[in-house]
Amino acid sequence: MEGKNIRQVGKMLRDHELAIVSLCRGGFFAHKDLSKRKSALDDNKRAIEEAFELGTSMIVLVCGADPSQSLEESRKQIREGIEAVIPNASAAGVRLAIEPLHPMYADIRSAINTLEQANDMAEALNSQWTGVAVDVYHLWWDPFLEREIIRCGEQGNLMAFHICDWKIPTTDLLLDRGLMGEGCIPIKQIRTWVEAAGFNGFNEVEIFSTPYWKEDQSAWLKKIVKAYEENS
């Protein structure tokens, strides 16, 4: 969208008393091909401008992975990519939240697959403009989750908290997330850790779901509110 249109969207949302927590998403820094890496920097600088125009102070980063190279190499490129756009983030007052993604997305979506890796990356970057987004869907299985959430908070990197549930069975790797309470993620438990780590921002419900997107969206919103109140 053009800057003017983006500003109008931001105003429209605020006029309806909706807070714009973040722009989702930037990222995809990892490419074996140098020209694609350069192009990714342009994309992310544009996303930072859009976040500024929209009036939000955070971008969530799906960091990327190129299956034609090692995960280590992808992580190196991710770090270089984020470092390259930090000046833009700083100038716009927009923070960049590294979101560790579930290992089932290590092929093409992110080479950062645990909170420990995201913490390592954020601490290495050592910038007030970078941090981490914690999403229960990606991280619930991790035996070190509590420890890493506390670490994330202590280091001042805990920027966002996303919730949904893991359905049993899950029939699609991307678009079959569940409503809080209908799966096996210990959401309340994880929330206590996030709050113990000092996080006091929004609990963002993020449910990518082909079946639920087909439902009547007003009824679906009511279900989300109910599930949020009862199971998160």
Place this chain on the structure above:
Amino acid sequence: MEGKNIRQVGKMLRDHELAIVSLCRGGFFAHKDLSKRKSALDDNKRAIEEAFELGTSMIVLVCGADPSQSLEESRKQIREGIEAVIPNASAAGVRLAIEPLHPMYADIRSAINTLEQANDMAEALNSQWTGVAVDVYHLWWDPFLEREIIRCGEQGNLMAFHICDWKIPTTDLLLDRGLMGEGCIPIKQIRTWVEAAGFNGFNEVEIFSTPYWKEDQSAWLKKIVKAYEENS
């Protein structure tokens, strides 16, 4: 199968000069319900007898997870379950290989989702009858994989090595594995780690795949042999 039939199957395979690497699978020790945990012990004792009758000296364990309790609780029950059947394994001369499963199976298939967790479990059990099965499909994304494979070998726990590939895209969580070389798993790299850890057993090709199982199986076997020679 009855003992006599199992022995016949074992003889048939050996008559065709096929080694029976392992019986796959035992496990599913984790249940909130006590009677189900007891029933799982019976199942595993029966599997140990079957492995003995078949003439193989190893059972691969898919350890289980009960989504109605925490992963920690499931792991506690897994440890207790394995401990309870070690005397049977010892009597039959059958080793029990804990297979860590990909985190996308943490809901109902296994609460052991990294090689580090499997190593921890095997070392805690501290028995010559227990060890670990390393499957590239489950573990390739893990940043600590090399370290944990070496540890597994050093502790005498590296009992099996399974290979296949991760397809891009993967369209089913269970039955869409790829042939070596058609995905993003660094199989040759992981094999060097496994061999550096002292493993000299079979490289077992394990490709659960609805589409490939529909193909002509003689032609499919030839593809597997070719892919094994070129890409593993």
